[in-house]
Amino acid sequence: MALYEKITIIGMGLIGSSxxxxxxxxxxxxxxTGFDTNPAAQEPIIQLKLVDQLSDNLMDAVKDADLIILATPVGAYSSIAETIGHHLKKGATLTDVGSIxxxxFDMLCPHICEGVHIIPAHPVAGTEQSGPRAGFSSLFHDRWAILTPAKNTDKDAVxxxxxxxxxxxxxVEIMDAAHxxxxxxxxxxxxxxxAYNIVGTAHDLEEVTKSEVIKFSAGGFRDFTRIAASNPTMWRDVFLNNKEAVLEMLGRFSEDLTALQRAIRWGDGDALYDMFEKTRRIRRQIIDAGQEEDVADFGRKHDE
Amino acid sequence: MALYEKITIIGMGLIGSSxxxxxxxxxxxxxxTGFDTNPAAQEPIIQLKLVDQLSDNLMDAVKDADLIILATPVGAYSSIAETIGHHLKKGATLTDVGSIxxxxFDMLCPHICEGVHIIPAHPVAGTEQSGPRAGFSSLFHDRWAILTPAKNTDKDAVxxxxxxxxxxxxxVEIMDAAHxxxxxxxxxxxxxxxAYNIVGTAHDLEEVTKSEVIKFSAGGFRDFTRIAASNPTMWRDVFLNNKEAVLEMLGRFSEDLTALQRAIRWGDGDALYDMFEKTRRIRRQIIDAGQEEDVADFGRKHDE
Incomplete structure (x- = not known):
């Protein structure tokens, strides 16, 4: 028997379509049931038979759904909640897949009627590609899905x-939302x-041409271009909605970078070596934890 | 007929052994002929039959060599040049593979006798792994090798x-060394x-545990750990020997990052979107230039 009688996915991009x-x-x-406001997404959703029903009306789409999954950029949550809030079935679960x-809760709660279980969720998985064609069912294999229910949320629904x-x-990991x-x-x-920043810095140089940046990107730069190719709307919304924690971590990053910069300026080789030596072990631990493949150079092919 | 009658490689790590x-x-x-001062490297060099002769004496190793390739961290160049300077064959080419x-020239010229062609070189290729076992012959396929000869260097040797x-x-690309x-x-x-810096920042956090950093690294962090796992001695020497250009680029990077930080603090979504949108195209260009594979998520397997 199916886990939920009816599931509605709002936003059929990489994550929604996966x-x-x-x-x-x-x-x-x-x-x-699926719903997506992007005109370009309609054809692949139908062609690939990703859903039983592709709805063009948000209120119809969520009607009678037992699980509603928001898979749009988080900036759209409030207005979606406002639209669907009074059309959700009592006892339904409303969840999302956003990175913040x-x-x-601030965005959804004011609009959602009582009796609906709001359980924010975040699958820590993705690629740099976007849209319904980019999805694949194994995207979530061996990745973590973090749920951040409120303390009083219905245990059975969680x-x-x-x-x-x-x-x-x-x-699955259950975690406090702030943490x-x-x-x-x-x-x-x-x-x-x-990653966005270094790619932007390289983009704007005058002394080094853009074609040189591209030509010699195998020196390390190209690694950063992967995540800097991620969905810009999604990431804009992440930064606008996790301001405090991002600014705090960014402050630490910049302090540490200033220390490295100073070590370079003063020729302090020991400080540089110590830093470069300690970071090496972390990758090994990530591989051992099953969160990265154990192959050199991301397994890039070298034998064409 | 062989291109050179005798080649000597000094330093049999990832690049030398490749x-x-x-x-x-x-x-x-x-x-x-090969030479390496690392005791742990001797066995794999012999076992894998990487060279015809593994020498334990630097002066013997370079004797009669037509091409001598320095493949050690660049910090070792001066002392190697001092040792081999008067033992090089007249008309030989002395080159290297360093990233600066x-x-x-400053490190080699004072010690090298006249009649030897010094041609610095840099293959823009590598992986995060080190040592003679990590090498492979196709490492340089479709990558750029940059040569930076002086203006008066013998054309035939180049x-x-x-x-x-x-x-x-x-x-092959010929380029001015400063450029x-x-x-x-x-x-x-x-x-x-x-990359070293963000991995270091994550390593030192108190509020977020190291096991959480590892567990949830698939959100983007793990990409950085690859190049932050590179050889620490090699990279220390790079930064000590390219101080000026690195500090200049780092200054630009930090300025740009401060602008992004300010956009986040002030909630300037348009500035963030514009930045994130423009960087997306660069990856496409790198793929089109044959310097990156055209696969999502570096081709990581998702179907275990």
Whole structure:
């Protein structure tokens, strides 16, 4: 029997469409409804048969749904909640997949009627690509799905949503929303910001041409261009909604960078070596934890 | 007929051992001699039959060599040059594979007798792994090898060295050493520095545990740990020997980051979006230039 009788996914991009694929593959829903405002997304959603029903009306889409998943940029949550708030079934679970969690309650609660279980969630998974064609069902395999329910949230609803993520191949972690935002600030948000930043700095140089930046990018730069190619709207919304934790981590990053800069200026080789030596072990631990493949150079092919 | 009668590689780590493999595969040398001061490197060099002769004496190793390749961290160049300077064959070519180029003449010239062609070189290729076991012959395929000869360097010697790199699968670019150091500061040195730095910042946090950093690293952080796992001695020497260009690029990076930080603090979504949108195209151009594979998420497997 399906885990939920009807699931509605709002936003059918990389994450939403990957969810749709996984839900179908594992038969987690009796009926699967999708909704997306992007005109370019309609054709691939239909062509790839990602959902049972592609709705063009948000209120219709969520009608009778037992699980509603917001998979849009987080900046759209408030207005979606305002639209659907009075059309949700009593006892339904409203969740999301956004990269920030503290702000989710603020955006959703004012508009959602009582009797709906709001359980913010964040699958720590993705690629730099966007849109319904970019998704794939195994995106969540062996990745973490973090749920940040409020203390008084219905236990059964949380458990059912945990089962849902586990069925998609994820490990589930329950966490306080504020702590989530601190952890992700350092493991995801600040890394994206500095990747965007270095690519931007390189883009604007006068002395070094853009073609040289591209030509000689295999020296390390190209690694950063991957996450700097991520969805700009999604990331704008992340930074606008996790301001405090991002600014805090960014402050630490800049302090540390200033110390390294000073070591370079004063020719302090020992300080540089000590820093470069200690960071090496962390990658090994990430590989041992199953969060990265154990291959050199990300397994890039060298034998064409 | 072999391109050089005898080639000697000093330093048999990732790059030196990859060169040895490529030289053997393409029969570029009549005789291939290797030298490495690291005791742990001796066994794999012999076991893998990477060279015809593994020498334990630097002066013997370079004797009669037509091409001598320095593949050690650049900090060792001066003392090696001092040792071998008077033992090089007249007409031989002395080259290197280091990531900085302006300082190479300063380090080598004072010790090298006349009649030896000094041609600094830099293959823009590598992985985060070190040592003779990490090498492979196709490392240089479709990568750029930058040569930075002085204006008066013997044309035939430069051409022969270009042929050597092309035989290993590389494209050759001749460049001014100072310009090389600026280009690589942005495409390689600063990216490594900020990767080391973010991994260090994450390592030192109190509020977020190290196990959380590792667990949730798939949010972007793990990408940075790859180049932050590179050889610490090599990178210390790069920063000590490309101080000016690195500090200049780092200054620009920090200015740009401060602007982004300010946009986050003031909630300037348009500024963030514009920045994130413009960087997306650069990755596409790198892929189109053949310097990166056209696959999502570095081709990481998602279907275990």
């Amino acid at each position: 969810l749709a694929r996984g839900i179908k593959e594992k038969s987690l829903s009796g009926k699967l 969690k503290s702000a989710v 458990e059912k949503l945990s089962t849902f993520w586990e069925a998609l191949g994820s490990n 989530h935002d601190k952890v992700l600030a350092i493991t995801s948000h600040v890394p994206h910001l500095i | 060169l040895a493999r490529g030289i053997k595969e393409k029969s570029l040398s009549g005789k291939l 180029k302006s300082a190479v 051409e022969k060295l270009s042929t050597f790199w092309e035989a290993l699968g590389s494209n 090389h150091d600026k280009v690589l500061a942005i495409t390689s040195h600063v990216p490594h520095l900020i």
